[in-house]
Structure formats: structure tokens, C-alpha cells
Amino acid sequence: MPIAATRSFVLGTLPFSEQDKLVHLLTNDKGIIKAIAPGALKNKNRFGSLLELFSEVEFQYYWQEEKELVTLSKGDLVKSYFQIVSDPGNIFYFYLLAEILLRFVPYNHNDNRIYRLVRAFLENRAEGIEMNLLFLYFLVWILRIEGLMFNPGICHNCFAKEISHAWLKTDFRGILCSQCKTNENVMFTGDDLQFIRWTEKHAPKELAVWQEKIDCAKLIRTFKQMIEYHGELSLKSSQYLPEFM
Numbered sequence: 001m002p003i004a005a006t007r008s009f010v011l012g013t014l015p016f017s018e019q020d021k022l023v024h025l026l027t028n029d030k031g032i033i034k035a036i037a038p039g040a041l042k043n044k045n046r047f048g049s050l051l052e053l054f055s056e057v058e059f060q061y062y063w064q065e066e067k068e069l070v071t072l073s074k075g076d077l078v079k080s081y082f083q084i085v086s087d088p089g090n091i092f093y094f095y096l097l098a099e100i101l102l103r104f105v106p107y108n109h110n111d112n113r114i115y116r117l118v119r120a121f122l123e124n125r126a127e128g129i130e131m132n133l134l135f136l137y138f139l140v141w142i143l144r145i146e147g148l149m150f151n152p153g154i155c156h157n158c159f160a161k162e163i164s165h166a167w168l169k170t171d172f173r174g175i176l177c178s179q180c181k182t183n184e185n186v187m188f189t190g191d192d193l194q195f196i197r198w199t200e201k202h203a204p205k206e207l208a209v210w211q212e213k214i215d216c217a218k219l220i221r222t223f224k225q226m227i228e229y230h231g232e233l234s235l236k237s238s239q240y241l242p243e244f245m
């Protein structure tokens with residue numbers, strides 16, 4: 001039973017057996033993994049605050065060759081984000097964030113950018129960056145990392161560049177200029193398109209410059225739908241954030 005260690009964010013826990021919990025982890029080097037926390041249900045102190053949503057933990061674990069589940073042996077808390085995550089103004093965003101990571105990112109998709117994106121989200125929220133802007137930034141990047149973000153600088157049909165505003169194709173795979181538009185009804189302003197490009201090169205701590213320029217709720221709704229469309233899923237946690245339904 002080889003022993004390994006990984007730094008992770010906790011994405012959620014479920015009862016697994018009478019005594020054990022099943023834990024979903026976003027690791028910094030192996031993507032998302034499922035782990036058993038033995039005794040965590042029976043004895044609350046066994047893992048304590050290590051299993052709170054979005055706790056950052058250095059876990060030690062072991063596994064058996066044939067099994068897809070690993071077993072946690074112990075963990076050291078790197079950083080608790082409990083205060084930020086459990087804040088009533090934040091908690092539903094973090095539920096939705098965890099659900100997107102769990103259901104949209106394939107298992108074993110090993111891309112360290114996802115881990116860094118989640119850490120940046122937590123750190124910047126702790127610094128007071130506005131939640132909707134941060135959440136929007138996350139959505140744009142998770143789509144980009146999964147290879148599903150369209151090119152915001154070119155019409156998908158006629159390849160026109162320098163478009164001042166555009167419509168999103170109904171299959172979410174590109175934008176159309178005003179010449180090529182037919183019955184699409186999601187419109188992006190020039191600022192919307194510029195924002196998408198801006199996220200490629202800028203850190204979330206600079207997000208405040210967009211506060212008055214873009215309609216955050218509209219963009220969050222659109223990118224959430226894009227995730228649901230491409231992932232062939234319906235995000236249940238979004239029911240708690242009705243403005244994005």
C-alpha cells in the first residue's frame with residue numbers, strides 16, 4: 001500500500017458507510033480525486049476541520065492498485081477558509097463553485113491551473129473583491145481551461161475581426177457579428193467581449209475596473225448555461241442564486 005501526499009481543497013463530503021465519509025478533493029497535482037476518510041462519521045474529531053468545504057489541506061493517503069478510491073491516513077491544515085466560505089453572502093456561490101468543479105471537470109484531469117484558480121478565488125474574496133466579478137472570472141477561466149471558451153475577437157461565420165458587439169451562437173461555440181446573426185438572442189457588448197479577453201492576462205485582484213462596465217448577472221447566467229450545455233448537466237446549486245437561473 002504505497003503512501004503519497006497531496007495538497008488539496010475539500011469539495012464536499014458524503015456518508016460512505018456507518019463510520020466513514022467519502023471526500024471529494026481537488027488536488028494540486030492529480031486533478032479531482034475521491035477518498036475515504038475512515039472513522040470520520042463515527043468520530044468527529046478524527047479529521048475535524050480538515051473536511052470543511054474548501055479547507056486547504058496537505059493529506060497523506062494510501063491506495064490499493066485496483067481501487068479507484070484512496071484512503072486518507074492523516075492531514076495537516078494548510079489554510080482554513082471557513083469564515084469566508086460560510087459567510088451567508090458567500091456560501092451559495094461556494095456550493096455552486098464546488099458543484100461545477102465536481103461535475104464539469106473530468107476526474108484525473110490534471111491541470112494545475114484549476115487549483116491555482118480556486119486558490120485565487122478564495123484569496124481575493126478574503127481581500128474583499130466583489131463576489132459576482134470573481135465568480136464570473138472563475139467561469140470564464142474554467143471554460144477556457146476545458147477548451148470551451150469561444151474566441152471573443154472574431155465572428156465564427158465570416159471571420160470578421162474588430163466587432164463592436166456580437167451574438168452568442170445557440171450551440172455556444174462562437175460569436176456572430178451583426179451581419180451573420182440570425183435568431184440568436186444573447187448579445188455581448190464591446191465591453192463584454194473585451195472583458196473576456198482581459199481575463200487572459202489579468203489577475204482577479206484588478207477586477208474592480210469592470211464593476212460599472214459589464215452586466216455581471218447576465219454574463220454569469222450565460223456562462224453557467226454554457227457549462228450546463230457542454231457538460232450535459234443541470235447545476236442544482238444554482239437554485240439558491242435565482243438571479244443566475
Ligand SMILES: [Zn+2]
Nearest residue numbers: 155158177180
Ligand atoms: Zn460575421
